[in-house]
Amino acid sequence: MKLLEHVPLIKQLEIINRLPFFSDFTLAERQVLLESFSHLYLVQKDKHAFRRFEKDNRLFIILSGELAIFKKEELSQLGKVGPGEFIGEGAFICKREHSTNAKALSDSILLTITPEALTRLPSVIREKIKDKIIEGMGQRIAKLNSYIEESM
Numbered sequence: 001m002k003l004l005e006h007v008p009l010i011k012q013l014e015i016i017n018r019l020p021f022f023s024d025f026t027l028a029e030r031q032v033l034l035e036s037f038s039h040l041y042l043v044q045k046d047k048h049a050f051r052r053f054e055k056d057n058r059l060f061i062i063l064s065g066e067l068a069i070f071k072k073e074e075l076s077q078l079g080k081v082g083p084g085e086f087i088g089e090g091a092f093i094c095k096r097e098h099s100t101n102a103k104a105l106s107d108s109i110l111l112t113i114t115p116e117a118l119t120r121l122p123s124v125i126r127e128k129i130k131d132k133i134i135e136g137m138g139q140r141i142a143k144l145n146s147y148i149e150e151s152m
Helices: 009-016 027-037 089-094 115-120 123-151
Strands: 002-004 039-043 048-050 059-064 067-070 077-081 101-104 108-113
Touching: 009 027, 009 059, 027 108, 027 115, 027 123, 039 048, 089 123, 115 123
Parallel strands: none
Antiparallel strands: 002 039, 039 108, 048 101, 059 108, 067 077, 067 101
């Protein structure tokens, strides 16, 4: 992953304004998040955002591109995540190592937030991020339930 350091704020805002993850955030809240509490990274195609068992507790929000999620072998893909979705929430919330691998299927830009940065965010922004994580995890549980029911 390569840190993107010189992306103008206006360009960053243009990207996140299109994503449902940030739909409940005001323009000022988006600006605070981007200016002070997050980092942008480029993950080139076929490179890993993170690997299984790595100790990296950042939350990754996909701004562009697509990542494949898999446990051991790339052939046994668990799923894909794209713009507006997030990964790494288990390590982010529980401060544990990653349980999966995440590899870019195309050049991808990720916004990262650390648990420490989350605690320093204004409470209204912090709560909106938490709400989005809960909502996303709920959608994943519903998807898994459907998958299990179809498999039986």
